[in-house]
Amino acid sequence: MSNFTLCIDTSAGTTVAVLQGDEVRSEIHFDENMKHAERIGDAIAQAIAGAEISPARITNVVVGRGPAPFTGLRIGIAAAVMFSEGVGAKLWGVTSLEAIARAALVERGDASASDKPLLVTADARRSEVYWALYSGLTKSGAPILLEGPGVLKPAALEELLAGKEFDRTQIKINAADLGRVFEAQLLDGTASTDVGALYLREADAVAPKDLREFGKRVSG
Amino acid sequence: MKNLNYIIREAAEQDLEQIMELENACFGNDAWDADTMHFEVVAHHTHYLAAFDGPEETPKLIGFAGLSKIPGNDQADIQTIAVSEAARGKGVGKALMLELLKEARRLHTAEMFLEVRADNPAAQNLYLNLGFEHIDTRKRYYQPDDVDAWVMRLQFAKTSIGREPVVLGIETSCDETGVGIVRGNTLLANIISSSMDEHARFGGVVPEIAARAHLEALKPTLDQALAKANLSLKDIDAIAVTNGPGLGGALMVGIGAAKALSVAIEKPIYAVNHLVGHVGVDILERGELQTPTVALLVSGGHTSLLLVRDLLNDVELLGETIDDAAGEAFDKVARVLRLKYPGGPEIDKAAVGGDPKAIRFPRGLSLPKDMEKHRYDFSFSGLKTAVARWVEVAETKDEPINVADIAASFREAVADVLVTKAVNACLDHKVPRLLLGGGVVANARLRELAQERCDAHGIELRIPALSLCTDNGAMIAALGAQLMMAGRAPSSLHFGSDSTLPVTTVQSH
Numbered sequence: 073m074s075n076f077t078l079c080i081d082t083s084a085g086t087t088v089a090v091l092q093g094d095e096v097r098s099e100i101h102f103d104e105n106m107k108h109a110e111r112i113g114d115a116i117a118q119a120i121a122g123a124e125i126s127p128a129r130i131t132n133v134v135v136g137r138g139p140a141p142f143t144g145l146r147i148g149i150a151a152a153v154m155f156s157e158g159v160g161a162k163l164w165g166v167t168s169l170e171a172i173a174r175a176a177l178v179e180r181g182d183a184s185a186s187d188k189p190l191l192v193t194a195d196a197r198r199s200e201v202y203w204a205l206y207s208g209l210t211k212s213g214a215p216i217l218l219e220g221p222g223v224l225k226p227a228a229l230e231e232l233l234a235g236k237e238f239d240r241t242q243i244k245i246n247a248a249d250l251g252r253v254f255e256a257q258l259l260d261g262t263a264s265t266d267v268g269a270l271y272l273r274e275a276d277a278v279a280p281k282d283l284r285e286f287g288k289r290v291s292g
Numbered sequence: 293m294k295n296l297n298y299i300i301r302e303a304a305e306q307d308l309e310q311i312m313e314l315e316n317a318c319f320g321n322d323a324w325d326a327d328t329m330h331f332e333v334v335a336h337h338t339h340y341l342a343a344f345d346g347p348e349e350t351p352k353l354i355g356f357a358g359l360s361k362i363p364g365n366d367q368a369d370i371q372t373i374a375v376s377e378a379a380r381g382k383g384v385g386k387a388l389m390l391e392l393l394k395e396a397r398r399l400h401t402a403e404m405f406l407e408v409r410a411d412n413p414a415a416q417n418l419y420l421n422l423g424f425e426h427i428d429t430r431k432r433y434y435q436p437d438d439v440d441a442w443v444m445r446l447q448f449a450k451t452s453i454g455r456e457p458v459v460l461g462i463e464t465s466c467d468e469t470g471v472g473i474v475r476g477n478t479l480l481a482n483i484i485s486s487s488m489d490e491h492a493r494f495g496g497v498v499p500e501i502a503a504r505a506h507l508e509a510l511k512p513t514l515d516q517a518l519a520k521a522n523l524s525l526k527d528i529d530a531i532a533v534t535n536g537p538g539l540g541g542a543l544m545v546g547i548g549a550a551k552a553l554s555v556a557i558e559k560p561i562y563a564v565n566h567l568v569g570h571v572g573v574d575i576l577e578r579g580e581l582q583t584p585t586v587a588l589l590v591s592g593g594h595t596s597l598l599l600v601r602d603l604l605n606d607v608e609l610l611g612e613t614i615d616d617a618a619g620e621a622f623d624k625v626a627r628v629l630r631l632k633y634p635g636g637p638e639i640d641k642a643a644v645g646g647d648p649k650a651i652r653f654p655r656g657l658s659l660p661k662d663m664e665k666h667r668y669d670f671s672f673s674g675l676k677t678a679v680a681r682w683v684e685v686a687e688t689k690d691e692p693i694n695v696a697d698i699a700a701s702f703r704e705a706v707a708d709v710l711v712t713k714a715v716n717a718c719l720d721h722k723v724p725r726l727l728l729g730g731g732v733v734a735n736a737r738l739r740e741l742a743q744e745r746c747d748a749h750g751i752e753l754r755i756p757a758l759s760l761c762t763d764n765g766a767m768i769a770a771l772g773a774q775l776m777m778a779g780r781a782p783s784s785l786h787f788g789s790d791s792t793l794p795v796t797t798v799q800s801h
Contacts (some may be wrong), residue, residue: 075354110786113785113786116552126558127556142500142541143503147544147545147548151549151552152507153509154552155555155556156548156556158555275501275504
């Protein structure tokens with residue numbers, strides 16, 4: 073198979089992989105949850121060099137849409153958009169939590185071992201978490217979404233899921249898993265070209281204070 | 293040409309006596325004899341410059357330098373450079389070198405060489421900063437001192453690809469997503485997508501909204517720019533991107549995009565300074581930037597006064613706002629007057645028919661005591677409060693509020709203080725030109741007053757087209773092209789955003 077896929081995710085750290093079909097040809101991970109702008113160029117360049125191909129061989133670009141804290145997430149999406157434009161590749165979006173779900177569900181083994189849903193969470197900062205609940209994998213290996221994704225305080229999430237049985241996972245996101253989810257979704261016919269960032273929160277912005285009031289306070 | 297306090301002009305036969313005096317004082321045992329120097333200065337294949345200081349009638353030679361380039365050969369040599377001991381440390385050597393580099397470019401030089409003493413780090417640093425690299429060492433070259441020589445080389449051709457480079461510039465430092473394309477000094481496309489409307493209800497730029505909008509606008513803006521230039525990405529020789537100063541989250545969208553594009557099309561990337569971009573944009577209209585120039589950059593995010601002796605090598609921040617930017621003051625006063633956002637054009641409209649002398653609003657940092665410490669700095673926070681108070685007092689007294697008079701008087705105060713300080717900078721530094729940049733340049737009164745005062749002082753005023761004054765990608769592309777044509781190495785892929793990037797950092801590595 074000669075189709076190369078470049079996978080990019082900046083929902084947590086900066087992780088980039090090149091897949092050839094199911095086979096991971098290279099992967100680069102910068103774990104820190106910052107410095108995405110500094111890392112993204114090197115990560116893509118090194119992943120492509122590691123796969124021993126020229127950039128033009130990439131035919132699909134897959135990017136993690138989050139949910140994630142905004143600043144870092146956008147850098148990966150911006151990079152994916154421009155890379156696909158640069159080499160004329162198709163551009164696809166995958167929910168980042170699905171990559172974690174797939175890795176955890178594959179690790180958990182075949183469905184007979186446990187049929188409990190899987191809760192995937194990610195740090196949303198401001199003492200909140202992003203979360204989604206998955207029931208299992210399709211035959212192709214794509215996670216099946218049960219509930220979410222959403223953003224909540226941990227206590228509120230516990231309350232929401234109280235009484236339900238589910239497994240948890242500590243697995244970290246890996247761009248190679250993102251690519252595997254995409255390959256499975258492609259087979260299932262569910263792959264999406266939507267690369268819009270999943271912010272799940274409104275932009276922080278406050279309506280302006282009345283400057284005449286402000287003037288009064290100063291003079292008073 | 294006049295360079296601050298001294299003058300640099302082509303050296304001539306009548307300068308020889310002074311040149312030999314300086315030659316002997318600087319080089320002692322190593323000095324050339326008078327015949328050699330005479331031949332060098334008058335020869336057709338050489339170009340010698342002399343720097344003079346002092347009164348016009350009796351100028352004193354303080355430095356000279358020369359290059360040699362045989363016609364048909366694309367290599368040139370710096371033959372010599374000397375600066376009198378009294379004049380050292382004032383940038384005379386650098387100014388002479390910059391003029392020689394200009395001449396070398398004019399002569400289509402591919403490579404320039406020089407030798408410098410291994411025990412002269414000050415000179416080595418000057419050359420390194422100008423883009424020279426140390427390529428070889430000649431053992432015991434300088435006799436009788438027994439000192440090695442560094443051979444240094446500047447490659448004009450290495451990155452200038454033997455023709456004018458096509459550079460794509462990406463700008464996302466505030467609320468404008470800009471993609472511009474230039475070929476050398478020529479503008480090919482300048483597409484701007486603004487998120488201004490989304491900020492309107494907040495009365496000012498909201499960083500998170502701006503960053504979200506950049507992500508959405510990137511691809512359509514790029515596509516439009518390529519279509520306008522009638523080019524494909526295959527035609528692009530390099531990418532340039534703003535990495536500061538500006539809003540961090542917004543800058544990072546452009547940086548991520550630019551780096552990925554650079555890797556995808558396998559072309560170099562240049563990380564450039566937004567404010568220096570505003571200065572360099574004049575090249576796209578005039579084919580060159582005339583230096584030295586004072587530049588006044590006024591927008592919603594910046595109010596900066598710069599002294600530009602050389603676009604790539606010598607940009608100095610003379611002053612800037614210590615609180616609100618001028619554009620911010622317009623937005624805030626517009627809110628006080630219940631006018632819309634952005635405030636600049638609204639206040640311009642409201643001021644029509646108003647009396648600019650109706651109310652004497654304060655001119656920030658213009659008192660004698662301020663002029664010592666903050667001669668070139670600005671402050672607009674007090675002005676905004678003064679307007680708010682004036683309105684409040686009038687309301688309390690139930691007096692009618694004449695919006696036209698307030699708008700005109702406020703606008704007069706802003707324009708007055710901006711132009712006064714900019715013209716002062718020109719006069720203080722004996723710089724005969726002033727360049728305006730930034731979105732506030734759209735303000736009618738600012739343009740008018742700047743023209744009036746510049747005319748009165750014989751200062752040449754440059755105001756680029758408004759589409760090049762507001763934030764745009766073309767200015768970023770133009771600065772990238774200048775760096776490339778000057779033989780500068782591209783940036784690495786490691787650079788990040790710097791919200792407070794100083795103007796002295798033209799390119800980040």
